[in-house]
Amino acid sequence: MAIAIFTTIHDNEAMTTFDDIEVRRPGIAQAYLALLAAQPGRPLALFAPRRVGKTFFLDHDLAPKAKEAGMLPVYADLWLHKSAPLEAVNHALEEALDDLRVPRSHLGKLAKTPVKKIGALGASLDLGDEPQRRPLPESAALRLDALVTRLARQHKGQVLLMLDEVQTLGEVPDGVSLIASLRAVLHKRREDVAAVFTGSSQEGLARLMTTAGAPMYQFAQIIDFPFLGDEFLRLLAAHFSKVHPGKTLEMVELRDGFQRIGFKPALMRDVVKAMSAEGITDVARGIDNYMASGHQVAIWRALLNSVDAFDQGVLVVVAKGQPPLSQATLETLATIPGSKPTISKVRSSIEKLKRNGLLSKNAGGTTIDDPLFAEFLSKKGSMGLALPIA
Ligand SMILES: Nc1ncnc2c1ncn2[C@@H]1O[C@H](COP(=O)(O)OP(=O)(O)O)[C@@H](O)[C@H]1O
Ligand SMILES: [Mg+2]
Incomplete structure (x- = not known):
């Protein structure tokens, strides 16, 4: 009872900050x-x-809905475990199995342990071994199969396997066979498991599909995950007006701004927070100010300095919209002291920058992944290259 009342109060007080x-x-x-x-x-x-907002969605929207539907959601971030993605999946499944099997209290654990023998006079009670199963297979692919089956049986319902940043599979040496294993298990155990993948890179996805041949392509249904829209912007504007009575943020400006920063909600929230601190309502100016802030510039400098001078040059060229493999590019890059640019050097630099997540590839070709970083770079490089840039 007391808890219920407390919850109500908490709800009423919710939504008191931009965060x-x-x-x-x-x-x-x-x-x-x-x-x-x-x-x-x-x-x-x-x-x-x-x-x-892909991970946020898995956590806050998809997992709860799946639970409501009687499924058991299991999450694994493959990006965090680049070197051994399938093991990461297995680990997540094992944890979920442990949660189901080992009841929280010691009492529960004892109660599940069958009595092995009763003394002749009924005086001594001997508890049997802890509940055990046949050991799981050694190979990661076979373990995946066994774990999915056991987990679904234990849960008495379907498992929803949520694999975040799945393009990682396209970047590991044995990726092709991993994908084949994953595919085989998800198909064979389709009664027991459903799966949702997320990916951040079109490039990674393309590689997954081509390296694995037809399998991945026919196997997964690819969906463009929708950006947040007006609903989010309206909440920001409403809170802004609450903090600054009489001042309003225009929806048209918010929409333009949100697009300019690449539909990133946490970033948009930071911009509006900074505008609120300054008391300004012009969203475009708010973004300009945000970009010019010492804090933001320091982050971009650090990002830029994480790669060598040649890669920095390639980033600037791409940011300026120059075709990266053109003669003009080679001439620009030749101004970097000590560099002897060739097409193949540019190519391998692009590959590296994509793996780092700084560049991405989409329908429009190779671009800087973060549109604000692209703006920063194109301004930096506007007076010739004059590297090092930062
Ligand atoms: N639906 C949402 N409502 C409010 N903020 C969100 C929402 N989705 C994402 N965010 C904010 O954006 C940040 C980045 O989202 P995240 O899910 O990590 O992105 P992704 O997984 O696509 O890289 C989150 O930490 C959160 O602050
Ligand atoms: Mg994520």
Whole structure:
């Protein structure tokens, strides 16, 4: 009772800062679950750039909806475990299995342990061994198979496997065979498991599909994950007006600004917070100020300094919209002291920068992944290259 009252008070006080602003998208989660149910064995692959809210969605929208539907959501971030992605998946499944199998209290654990022998006079009670199963297979692929089956049986319902940043699989040496294993298990155990992947790089996805041949392409349904929209911007504007009575942020300006920063909600929130601190309502100016702030410039400098002078030059060239493999580019890059630019050097620099997440490839060709960083770079490089830039 006391807890219920407390919760109500807490709810009423919610949404008191910009940081509390969150958009929930249960409808989208529901739609994805319906798609999964309609095509057993076929995962969904949600693709969108970095920082637009994919992980947030898995955690706050998809997992709760899946639970409501009787599924057991299991999450693994493959990017965090680049060197051994399949092991990371297995580990997540093992943790989930432990959570189900080992009851929280010691009492519960004892109660599950069968009595092995009762003394002749009924005086001594001997507890049997802890509950045990056949050991799991050694190979990661076989373990995945066994774990999925056991987990679904234990849960008495379907497992929803959520694999975040799945393009990582395209970047590991044995990626092709990993994908084949994953695909085989998800198909064979389609009664027991459904899967949702996310990915941040179109390039990574393309590589996954081509290196694995037809499998991945036919196997996963690829979906463009939708950006947040007016709902989020309206909440920002409403809170701004609450803090600054009489001042309003125009929706048109907010929309333009949100697009300019690449639809990244945390970044947009920071911009509006800074505008609130300054008391300004012009969103374009707010973004300009934000970009010029010492803090932001320091972050970009650090990002730029994380790569060598040649790579910095390539970033600037791309930011300025110059075709990276052109003669003009080679001439520009030749102004970097000590560099002897060749097409193949530029190519391998681009590959490296893509792996670092600084560049990405989309329909428009190779671009800087973060549009604000692109603006910063194009300004930096406007007077010839004059490297080192930072
Ligand atoms: N629906 C949302 N409502 C409010 N803020 C969000 C929402 N989704 C994401 N964010 C904010 O954006 C940040 C980045 O989102 P995240 O899910 O990590 O992006 P991604 O996984 O696409 O890289 C989050 O930490 C959160 O602050
Ligand atoms: Mg993420």
